[in-house]
Amino acid sequence: MDMFSNLALGFGVALTIKNLGLCFLGCMIGTLIGVLPGVGPIATIAMLLPITFGLDPVGALIMLAGIYYGAQYGGSTTAILVNIPGEATSVVTVLDGHQMARNGRAGAALGIAALGSFFAGTVATLVIAALAAPLTRVALLFGPAEYFSLMVMGLIFAVVLARGSVVKAVAMVLCGLMLSTVGQDLETGADRMTFSWPELSDGIDFATIAMGMFGFAEILRNLENPETRDVLKNRIGSLLPNWGEMKQSILPVLRGTSIGAALGILPGNGAVLGPFASYTMEKKLAKDPSRFGKGAIEGVAGPESANNAGAQTSFIPLLTLGIPPNAVMALMVGAMTIHGIVPGPQVMEKRPDLFWGMIASMWIGNLMLLIINLPMIGIWVKLLKVPYRMLFPSILMFCCIGIYSVNNNPFDVMITAFFGLVGYAFIKMGFEVAPLLLGFVLGKLMEEYLRRSILMSRGDWSVFVDVVNRPISAALIGIAVVLIIISFLPSITKKRESVFVE
Amino acid sequence: MQDDKVGTADEARGFIKSPQDMFAGLFIIAFGLFCLWASSNLTGGRGANLGPGSFPRGLSFLLMGVGAVIVVQALTVVGPRLEAWSIRGPIFVLGAVLIFAATIRGTTLNIPGIGRTELLPPLGLLVAGPLTLVIASLASNERNWLQTLIFAAAMTAFCILLFKVALRLPIPVAPWAGW
Structure with a gap:
């Protein structure tokens, strides 16, 4: 089978001592930073990006993927032990995970989260390996019009799935697209909106926006809300769930994995829905739904598996189509570009070692998480007790050094401070900034495809909805329109609110 | 949120x-x-x-x-x-970042009529680090000067070891001493 020979190639690359070491280091540092309260995966990856600069591309991407999984898992640990969800996807874990911890079953909750995630990661790795080749072939059929429509649909997905107001999310996407146009025009070389600042003619660096709006703005917000950290004082207890808990968890893990994996593939941030969908499903299927919210192990096992499966399958749109589905994947694009790799269908053909090596290292990374986390949980608990007044200057320092190192240019650091202020203002105005990041990353490509499509159609704007000649593009636009309409239906709006409130 | x-x-x-x-x-x-x-x-x-x-x-x-x-x-x-809006957070946090940017490699400005003028010499991480950390710490309500100073020194040493020694990033540590 093709898929297995490819995976064998991948494991050949990933199992070298050096790459194993990098994967281990990535998982380790990722968990270390991700466990800190108030530091989500996006901030973690943005902060740690520069430490991969000196590596070769394969090593760098393996390490970054490790950092990503580590950060994800670290977030779950914080959710269970401290009752602070690091990011949207671990909101659900808090509900029953923290209750389990209060009932003295913290160990079991952490254990089942790790085991479920590992299982989900294994399945998701196989899904990626199986779907990558056929999807890449589909991608080769895409012309500029299809790509443009696909990106429109992806952005609409992201908008509909963002927290808070849909209209405000649209505004953020537009701001992101706008920021991406700053700098020299690719076709004519004209300076756009640079105000004659030579520093701006190369465009705004992605890392400065990411770190400013996520790293710095987050710090400013956390400083305002006096901390109420409810670190667990109970014993953690045995990390292995007992037999009864294991049996209760098997089906939720299986269901969570399938939901998460399926939603993660969607362009647009589908992965974020996985844990919510899984939790709702488990609650509906349970014999006694009232146990949920009081420490039901199904409420940890299902969503955690869904979370990890989605985190991993969201690599699929990035690796096959070159379109990042969420802010984390947008960061991955930034990292790939720094190493001179343009993500997209051509990566698999031109750099099979990199492509399959990264996929194989995903599975290894999941295995490592299991090995690292179970014995090291004591250290993470100590980290959770570091006071914020020491934490945030350190985070700030890492960010400064990180941004400076991207181009060895202090100007980038100043730009980041500016975006920190903008991000803080956005928070105050009730905007969610993740869609902005996505818009920014897709902006350059979108404009290029738009201009090419219009050029090829000789100025005919109906090319995107031409059902006869461009059915794929028309279908994608159709889906986007339907999504927008659905999101404004009153009944759905209510449901959406309740999902994000719960 | x-x-x-x-x-x-x-x-x-x-x-x-x-x-x-x-x-x-x-x-x-x-x-x-x-x-x-x-x-x-x-x-x-x-x-x-x-x-x-x-x-x-x-x-x-x-x-x-x-x-x-x-x-x-x-x-x-x-x-x-x-x-x-809080004033203290943004001023000290973003101020610390700007200080870092201004001191790490020094600041030269092109002032019309005078030409390129060096406002700040390159100070490197050894100076920029503690400065950034101490200023940022002022954003917090709690204050303990001794603890802050020890923390700033330790953190700077850690950053130099991690980024300069271990990861070999080309960041100036003490340009006045040629490092």
Whole structure:
């Protein structure tokens, strides 16, 4: 089978001592930073990006993927032990995970989260390996019009799935697209909106926006809300769930994995829905739904598996189509570009070692998480007790050094401070900034495809909805329109609110 | 995330039902106008050939449209008030970042009439590090000078070991001593 020979190639690359070491280091540092309260995966990856600069591309991407999984898992640990969800996807874990911890079953909750995630990661790795080749072939059929429509649909997905107001999310996407146009025009070389600042003619660096709006703005917000950290004082207890808990968890893990994996593939941030969908499903299927919210192990096992499966399958749109589905994947694009790799269908053909090596290292990374986390949980608990007044200057320092190192240019650091202020203002105005990041990353490509499509159609704007000649593009636009309409239906709006409130 | 005060709908509100949205909408409209002005010197292109100005200009109009929708929402749907801005956090946190940027490699400005003038010599991480950490610490309400100073020294040493020694990033540590 093709898929297995490819995976064998991948494991050949990933199992070298050096790459194993990098994967281990990535998982380790990722968990270390991700466990800190108030530091989500996006901030973690943005902060740690520069430490991969000196590596070769394969090593760098393996390490970054490790950092990503580590950060994800670290977030779950914080959710269970401290009752602070690091990011949207671990909101659900808090509900029953923290209750389990209060009932003295913290160990079991952490254990089942790790085991479920590992299982989900294994399945998701196989899904990626199986779907990558056929999807890449589909991608080769895409012309500029299809790509443009696909990106429109992806952005609409992201908008509909963002927290808070849909209209405000649209505004953020537009701001992101706008920021991406700053700098020299690719076709004519004209300076756009640079105000004659030579520093701006190369465009705004992605890392400065990411770190400013996520790293710095987050710090400013956390400083305002006096901390109420409810670190667990109970014993953690045995990390292995007992037999009864294991049996209760098997089906939720299986269901969570399938939901998460399926939603993660969607362009647009589908992965974020996985844990919510899984939790709702488990609650509906349970014999006694009232146990949920009081420490039901199904409420940890299902969503955690869904979370990890989605985190991993969201690599699929990035690796096959070159379109990042969420802010984390947008960061991955930034990292790939720094190493001179343009993500997209051509990566698999031109750099099979990199492509399959990264996929194989995903599975290894999941295995490592299991090995690292179970014995090291004591250290993470100590980290959770570091006071914020020491934490945030350190985070700030890492960010400064990180941004400076991207181009060895202090100007980038100043730009980041500016975006920190903008991000803080956005928070105050009730905007969610993740869609902005996505818009920014897709902006350059979108404009290029738009201009090419219009050029090829000789100025005919109906090319995107031409059902006869461009059915794929028309279908994608159709889906986007339907999504927008659905999101404004009153009944759905209510449901959406309740999902994000719960 | 933020405090949801949407529930307090009984509260008497005047003409503007949601001050936060009002501000947000006006901001987006203003940003759209600003971008329209900023891209006004770019050619828009005709027919099949979209120029460098087309995309930004189109986005400007979309931004203004969406901003207007948010404003209308602010006038019709009751929403949260505008939260107070803290001054201390932004000043010390972002100030610390700017100090880092200014000191790490020094600052030279091109002042008209005088030419390039060195405002700050390159100080390197050895100076920029503790400076940034101490200034940032001022943003917190709790203060313990001794602890802060020890922490700043230890953290700087850690950063030098991690980034310069272990990862070999080309960041200046002590340029005045040739490192």
